[in-house]
Amino acid sequence: MIAIDLPTPGAEPARTPVLSRHWSDDEPWLLRNYVDGTGYQGLKAALQMEPDAVIDLIKSSGLRGRGGAGFPVGMKWSFIPQGDGKPHYLVVNADESEPGTCKDMPLMLATPHTLVEGVIIAAYAIRARHAFIYVRGEVASVIRRLRTAVAEAYGIGLLGKNIFGSGFDLDLIVHAGAGAYICGEETALLDSLEGRRGQPRLRPPFPASEGLYASPTVVNNVESIASVPAILRNGVDWFREMGTEKSPGFTLYSLSGHVERPGQYEAPLGITLRELLDRAGGIRAGHELKFWTPGGSSTPMFTAEHLDVPLDYEGVGGAGSMLGTKAIQLFDETTCVVRAVLRWTEFYKHESCGKCTPCREGTYWMVQILRRIEDGTATAEDIGLLEETTGTVVGKSFCALGDGSGSPITSSLKYFRDEYEAHLAGGCPFDPAASTVFAKGAPA
Known part of the structure; x- marks a missing residue:
């Protein structure tokens, strides 16, 4: 067993960076370097508490999910029923797919043990004996780094049986996903993890009651779980010194x-x-x-x-x-708004799982109309048709992909309707060569 001193309350200053503080250090992904800092001190502190006390601590901190809607992490953990006789599961959503998002991958690549420690604490809190990290299959380097970190943790007793002599057992599996945007939706991720095609499930029931293998499950984003060890090390007041009252940290x-x-x-x-x-x-x-x-x-x-x-x-x-x-x-100012929105909408059309009609058909027709507007073959009625078609998708689809596909269209029409109208006179008024992104013919 590795020797790790208990943390001293308030030992770390309440300032950023926290998650990325050691990214530029020499080999920060190695266990020995992580432990030389503050590694696994949060876990040792958590294991001296009752699981419900850990949940209450995270609820008091105000930590909100870092992967989308910002739902309180501790509250999500508290939804797991206790004493139900069923196995409980923790699943980390590392299927980072949203265009423009690139925070979870460098975190796992640079300091994978931050995530591993957070997983163990969260699993202890919800009384889960099995945890999974679902990673995009394309990022082979991240998967290798994570699996190496997990193997290091098993090697010194941080995973497996009787962690820190607490009687708590946990097995952690790093799972390579199938490479679909829809698998970032938590229920589609669970279906993929079970070996089925990744498609959203009808809710209710929610994952907290019937998730992975029809058992109570918590699904959290990478950054959400990786933020937990620092809170256990330093306490609620330390965390709340940063951020705002309703969005601390x-x-x-x-x-x-x-x-x-x-x-x-x-x-x-x-x-x-x-x-x-x-x-x-x-x-x-x-x-x-x-x-x-x-x-x-x-x-x-x-x-x-x-x-x-x-x-x-x-x-x-x-x-x-x-x-x-x-x-x-x-x-x-060199970027054509219509062209940018078209490229985004093409992405959502391609990534729609096809399960529900509004999203499957609506994203297709949004792309067709945007293409006509962008190349100058549209009529004056097409802008209204685009708004109407978008309205048949947003709020009427099975999952949030439909809502997300409409956001670029509705917001761009709100702020740049004149640019759409300018396209009707004969195509895009922007010179594609002047822009370095979303140019015609540029790779997606």
């Missing part, structure tokens, strides 16, 4: 597109895009911001007027969008 923002220094920027929730751009060197030289997405392409777009919107769940929601995965895609 730290998070990873992914900046991509027409920005000088794209990448991952860890900051307290509630920071503004203006502040993030200061860190990232601003929009590329000689250009200005035209539009951006706060949480990936499935969230309604913003414009330069929204630079000072607090990037937390309440701030972004109040301004008419969603924080989502915090995948901030930035586009300057």
Whole structure:
């Protein structure tokens, strides 16, 4: 058994970075280097508490899910029924597929033990004896790194039987997914994990009562679970010193597109895009911001007027969008909005699982109409037809993919209707050669 000292309360300053603090260290993925820092101190603290006390601690911290809607993590854990005689499962959703999202993969590649430690704590809290990390099958390097970390943890008794002498047993499996966007939806992920085609399930029942193998299951995002060890090490007050009252803590923002220094920027929730751009060197030289997405392409777009919107769940929601995965895609004035929306919609059409008619048929027709508008063969009625078709998908599909597919269209028409109308006069008024993203003929 490896010797790990208990944490000293308040030993770490309440500042960022937390998750990415050691990404630039020498070989931070190795167990010995992780333990030399603060590795597995949170786990040892958790195992000295009752499982329900761990859940209460996470609920008190206000940690919200970092993969989409921002549902409170501790509350999700508390939904698992106890004393039901069924096995309980923890599933980590590492199927990072949202266009523009690229935070979970570098986290797992650089510090996989942060996730492994979080998995053990979460599984202990919900009384699960089996846990799974569902990773996109294409990212072979991440899968190898995770499996190596899991093997290291087994090798010194951090996984398996009687962890830290607590009597708690846990087996952790890293599962390579099938490479479908729809498997990011939690019930489609569960079907894929069971060996079936990844398609959303009808709810209720919800995973908390009938999830994996028809048993109580918690499904959490990578960043959500990886944030847990730091809270156990340092406490609720430490965590709440960062972020805002309703959206406390730290998070990873992914900046991509027409920005000088794209990448991952860890900051307290509630920071503004203006502040993030200061860190990232601003929009590329000689250009200005035209539009951006706060949480990936499935969230309604913003414009330069929204630079000072607090990037937390309440701030972004109040301004008419969603924080989502915090995948901030930035586009300057050389980008054609219609072409960008067309490329996003083509993605959703391709990734629709086809289970429900509104999404299967609606995304197809949204693409056809957008193509006519973009190439100048549309009529004046096509913009109204596009709005009507989008309305038959949003709010009427089996899962959130349908809603997400309509967000770029509805928000772009809200802010850039004149640009759509300009296309009706003879095609795209933008020179494809002037833009570095979403140019005609560019790879998806």
